[in-house]
Amino acid sequence: MLEFRLKQVRMPELPVEERLKTFNEVALGYSEEQALAEASRCLQCTRPLCVEMCPLHVDIPEFIKLVRLGNYGEAAEKIRQKNCMPSVCGRVCPQEVLCAMGCKNTIGDPINIGALERFVADWELETGAAVPEIRPSTGKSVAVVGSGPAGLSVATELAKRGHHVVVFEALHEPGGVLIYGIPEFRLPKKVVKKEIDYVKKLGVEIKTNVIVGKTLTVDDLFDEGFNAVFLGTGAGLPKLLGIPGENLCGVYSLNEFLLRINLMKAGLFPHKSKTPIKVRGRVAILGARGMDAARSALRLGAEEACIFYQRKVVGRTDDIRRGLEEGVKLHSSTKPVRLIGDEKRWVKLVELVKLKPGQPDRTGKPKLIPEPGSEFLYSAETVIIATEHVPNTIAATNTTRNIKIAEKNKTIIVNQETLEAAIGIFAGGDVVSGAASVIKAIEAGKRAAQSINAHISKH
Amino acid sequence: MANEIIFKEELAPEVKLIKVRAPLIARKAKSGQFIILRVDEDGERIPLTLIDWNPKDGTITLVFKEVGASTKDLGKLGVGDAIHDLVGPLGKPSEIPLHSKVCVIGRGVAIAAAYERAKKMKEAGNNVTAIISARTAKQLIFKEQLKGVCDKLYMVTDDGSEGAKGYANDFLISLLESGEKFDLVYAVGAATLMRSISETTKPYKIKTIVSLNSLMVDGTGMCGCCRVTVGGKPMFACVDGPDFDAHLVDFEEFRARIHMYDEEERIALKIAGECGCRC
Numbered sequence: 001m002l003e004f005r006l007k008q009v010r011m012p013e014l015p016v017e018e019r020l021k022t023f024n025e026v027a028l029g030y031s032e033e034q035a036l037a038e039a040s041r042c043l044q045c046t047r048p049l050c051v052e053m054c055p056l057h058v059d060i061p062e063f064i065k066l067v068r069l070g071n072y073g074e075a076a077e078k079i080r081q082k083n084c085m086p087s088v089c090g091r092v093c094p095q096e097v098l099c100a101m102g103c104k105n106t107i108g109d110p111i112n113i114g115a116l117e118r119f120v121a122d123w124e125l126e127t128g129a130a131v132p133e134i135r136p137s138t139g140k141s142v143a144v145v146g147s148g149p150a151g152l153s154v155a156t157e158l159a160k161r162g163h164h165v166v167v168f169e170a171l172h173e174p175g176g177v178l179i180y181g182i183p184e185f186r187l188p189k190k191v192v193k194k195e196i197d198y199v200k201k202l203g204v205e206i207k208t209n210v211i212v213g214k215t216l217t218v219d220d221l222f223d224e225g226f227n228a229v230f231l232g233t234g235a236g237l238p239k240l241l242g243i244p245g246e247n248l249c250g251v252y253s254l255n256e257f258l259l260r261i262n263l264m265k266a267g268l269f270p271h272k273s274k275t276p277i278k279v280r281g282r283v284a285i286l287g288a289r290g291m292d293a294a295r296s297a298l299r300l301g302a303e304e305a306c307i308f309y310q311r312k313v314v315g316r317t318d319d320i321r322r323g324l325e326e327g328v329k330l331h332s333s334t335k336p337v338r339l340i341g342d343e344k345r346w347v348k349l350v351e352l353v354k355l356k357p358g359q360p361d362r363t364g365k366p367k368l369i370p371e372p373g374s375e376f377l378y379s380a381e382t383v384i385i386a387t388e389h390v391p392n393t394i395a396a397t398n399t400t401r402n403i404k405i406a407e408k409n410k411t412i413i414v415n416q417e418t419l420e421a422a423i424g425i426f427a428g429g430d431v432v433s434g435a436a437s438v439i440k441a442i443e444a445g446k447r448a449a450q451s452i453n454a455h456i457s458k459h
Numbered sequence: 460m461a462n463e464i465i466f467k468e469e470l471a472p473e474v475k476l477i478k479v480r481a482p483l484i485a486r487k488a489k490s491g492q493f494i495i496l497r498v499d500e501d502g503e504r505i506p507l508t509l510i511d512w513n514p515k516d517g518t519i520t521l522v523f524k525e526v527g528a529s530t531k532d533l534g535k536l537g538v539g540d541a542i543h544d545l546v547g548p549l550g551k552p553s554e555i556p557l558h559s560k561v562c563v564i565g566r567g568v569a570i571a572a573a574y575e576r577a578k579k580m581k582e583a584g585n586n587v588t589a590i591i592s593a594r595t596a597k598q599l600i601f602k603e604q605l606k607g608v609c610d611k612l613y614m615v616t617d618d619g620s621e622g623a624k625g626y627a628n629d630f631l632i633s634l635l636e637s638g639e640k641f642d643l644v645y646a647v648g649a650a651t652l653m654r655s656i657s658e659t660t661k662p663y664k665i666k667t668i669v670s671l672n673s674l675m676v677d678g679t680g681m682c683g684c685c686r687v688t689v690g691g692k693p694m695f696a697c698v699d700g701p702d703f704d705a706h707l708v709d710f711e712e713f714r715a716r717i718h719m720y721d722e723e724e725r726i727a728l729k730i731a732g733e734c735g736c737r738c
Contacts, residue, residue: 170679172497172504172544180681209546211679215483236681240693247686247693247712249719256682264504264676269723270730274503274529275676276723345715394679 006108009038011115016325020298023184023267026322027091035119039067042111049102050113055443058082060099060113067116076124079117080132084156085149085195085442087125088178090118091187093439094316125194131201135162140456143168143226145212145395148176149438150232150429152199153445154452159202161453166226167204170211170394173263176234177430178438180255180263183292185299186319189262213394218401218425227456228424230448231403231412232441235430237390241286245339246385248347250278254386257293267300281381284308284350286336290386291315294328297382306378307386308334308352310368333368337375339383350378391431401425409434418451419444424459426452462496462542465518470600471593473525474568475534476510482517484509484547490579491553491670491702494519495678497544498532505529506675506697508572509548522571522600528727549678550701553668555579559642560586562634563609564627564656566648567593572670573647574601574608580645581608588641589613590630592652596621628655641665646705650714657705667705671696674717687713 012028019026030038042064050060058079066075079086093099095114103110141164144151152175155165173179178192200206210216212233221229238253240246252260257277260266264275279300285293285307291314294305306329307313313320313330324330333355340349354374357366391410396403401422404413411434412427414420421427428444430436466478484494493508511520525534536542553576561580565573570591581587587608592615593599599621605612614622615630623630631644644667646656653669660667673685673696685696690707694700 170546171677172546209544210483211546211549214548214679215487215546238681238683240683240686247688247709247716249715253683256676256684259676259682265501268501270727273501274532274727276720276727278719278723345712392679392681 005041008041008109008112009034009115011112013322019185019322019326023296023299025188026185027318029122030115030119032119035067035116036070038112038116039064041105041108042068043105045104049104050099050111051102053102054099055439056082056446058099058117063120064111064113064116067120072120072123073127073130075120077130079120083439083442084153084199085438086117086121087191088149088187088195089439089442090114090116090121091191092182092316094437096317098439122191125191125198131198132160134160134202137164138162138456140164140227141166141225142228142230142452142456143212143221144230144232145218146170146176146232146234146429146431147174147196147206147208148178148232148234148429149441150234150431150445150448151176151230152196153442154230154232154426154428154449155204155445156199156202157446157449158452159199159204161449163453163456165204167206168210168212168216169206169208171263172208174206174208176232177236180236180259181292183258183262183296185295186292211394213396213398218395218399218403222424227459228426228452230445230452231395231421231425231427231431232429232445233392233395233431234441235389235391235435237392238385239388239390241336241385241387243336243338245341245347248339248341248383249345250280250347250381251339251383251385254287254289254293254384255389257384258296261296261300267296279382282306282379283382283384284378284380285384285386286350287386288312289314289388290384291320291323291328293384293386295323295326297384298326298328302382304329306331308336308350308378310335310355335368335370340377346381347383348379348381350380350383352376352378389430389435391434393431396421396427396431403427419448420451420455424455426455460541462545464536464538464540464542467538470522470571471598473534474522474598474600475525476520476522476571477536478518478520479542479545480517481519481545481547484545485512485517485519486514488512488519488548489552490555490576492548492550493678493701494521494545494547495549495675496533496542496546498529498536499543502532502543503529504544504676504678505533506549506672506678508575508670508672510571510575522568524568527724528731531728531731546678549697551699553579553670553702555583556585556643557583558585560588560640561643561645562588562590562631562641564590564592564631564644564646564648564652566591566627566652567598568600569648569672570600570605573645574605576645576647577605578608586610588639590615590627590634592616592627592630594618626655627652628659631656632659635659635663643668644705645670650710650717653705653708654710654714657708657710661706668702669705669708670701671703671708671713672701672717673697673713674719687716
């Protein structure tokens with residue numbers, strides 16, 4: 001009995017050999033019985049640190065209490081009061097450094113809060129989410145640019161307050177990074193669609209295939225009568241390494257690789273998708289953000305997928321573990337030097353150099369420096385560059401409104417409290433913070449919604 | 460209905476013109492820009508140059524050649540059908556010179572794009588010469604329209620069935636050798652054509668612009684599929700182009716990259732039962 005309470009109830013997962021045959025979700029979610037068992041482990045602290053550690057301050061002990069009572073609908077509503085996308089956050093939040101890190105169940109494993117959140121959210125979406133009461137129309141309207149987590153969050157909050165919201169999306173499908181960036185095996189697209197349907201039920205209008213900054217400008221939006229504009233355009237532009245050979249055939253940016261697979265379903269080529277992708281032989285993934293790409297490459301038949309990075313692979317602990325189980329290889333303390341191609345300009349080799357600790361930098365951590373003479377070659381037919389992402393500022397720059405962009409990292413400069421970038425124009429999510437997390441973008445959206453609400457109520 | 464095809468015409472074998480209802484794009488379009496469309500739910504995102512647009516009636520005109528599975532699918536749509544997704548205008552507008560003597564060169568289906576540039580350059584008061592080329596007379600599209608916007612129009616066919624026999628580049632060489640002078644040469648067409656034109660004009664130091672039809676996915680700068688080295692720097696054709704200074708473009712690399720998926724293209728055609736062979 002004691003051991004039962006110490007250990008987290010493990011979430012069932014697809015067996016490794018089955019995972020690699022499809023893009024189906026790997027983590028299968030708790031059964032009701034498992035959810036009840038895990039919920040029973042919560043200590044119901046009076047001063048819960050988990051709530052503090054959650055960027056959205058979801059009332060975690062309270063929703064877990066409702067789970068224990070078998071009151072899943074109310075549990076979901078409890079989460080939704082603070083978090084507009086529980087089924088997404090339950091899957092993609094790095095709980096181990098957020099809520100679960102604050103869990104005071106110190107003698108045992110922390111509560112698997114994410115798995116419980118996912119359980120109630122899926123239960124709710126399965127049985128049909130109750131649409132909250134929407135306040136009577138205020139007659140005010142807000143244009144939201146970008147339908148990723150920040151945009152959907154701001155739209156949800158403003159729609160609940162009775163404002164008319166129109167979301168503009170550049171791609172042909174709404175969801176932003178949830179659709180184009182995160183693979184199906186971590187976040188099924190039908191889950192995202194259900195969350196978006198929920199947003200639509202609040203009266204939010206979503207217009208795809210409109211690039212604000214091209215099809216329409218921010219100025220046009222104000223001319224059309226919108227009372228405020230929110231820019232949630234994300235950090236979706238790739239940054240290349242600037243090494244020789246980067247434009248060889250077979251070399252992808254992380255974004256292109258994931259866009260082809262996630263948005264264009266290139267894994268289903270040629271029968272159910274017309275968009276191809278080339279994954280052959282060994283795949284080298286250059287950069288710490290490459291776990292999703294490596295796992296996707298293995299599913300597309302790569303002989304080997306190896307991530308070369310400097311210090312630490314980016315990702316949730318569970319997803320990194322799953323990647324390793326699936327056969328992803330890691331090679332730390334390395335840096336690519338150049339890519340070498342064949343006579344037809346296809347990549348065939350990656351030259352890398354090993355790194356060693358050098359002088360400490362300003363933070364006191366030793367800087368990694370190349371070790372002379374340690375260069376080595378890795379043969380690869382597909383290479384994916386998975387380093388940083390840069391904010392997308394097409395909407396912010398193609399306007400007469402004075403929106404300031406930071407020169408160094410291309411982020412939109414905003415008032416840190418109100419998230420206002422220029423009069424009536426607000427911004428939040430990755431376009432302001434640089435590439436961060438889904439939940440932080442949702443938090444920014446909520447904060448922006450408050451400021452926008454105040455702004456349009458005054459004007 | 461949004462994205463509805465309201466007019467369709469076959470200009471040459473496998474080359475079709477469609478007029479599509481797209482009021483937002485028609486209002487913002489500028490010379491040299493393009494759109495991206497998807498024919499159906501499983502469709503590829505394919506970029507096509509804007510050939511004409513009318514802000515008043517809210518229509519845009521596109522011309523395409525049925526070369527791959529996706530363009531064949533597009534060719535199957537008729538008047539009254541709607542294109543599943545249509546987004547634009549994309550890319551940087553072309554720089555239209557003033558008071559210049561310009562030579563616009565296009566081949567095959569790209570004559571349509573050459574016509575669009577020639578028209579805009581003429582409207583801006585330039586002296587416009589056009590050299591259009593194709594394999595055979597039937598493929599010389601936009602002849603009549605070009606006559607209306609060019610000071611001089613030369614036609615060149617590989618088989619000599621109309622105009623001069625030979626290639627556009629050889630024709631340009633003979634013009635330049637006979638003392639003809641241009642301030643700007645604008646070339647659009649296959650990679651080999653653009654490269655040869657670029658090599659021809661370089662010793663004459665004639666500013667030469669090419670419009671690169673790189674492969675693209677999103678077309679908004681997100682993926683970098685269309686990247687090409689220009690003047691030693693990586694550029695994205697979708698947001699930094701599609702027009703570039705020809706003398707700075709790495710055409711070898713450009714050509715290799717646009718053929719990256721030739722194998723898959725053949726597979727897709729085979730599946731569509733249109734590979735042309737009798738398999």
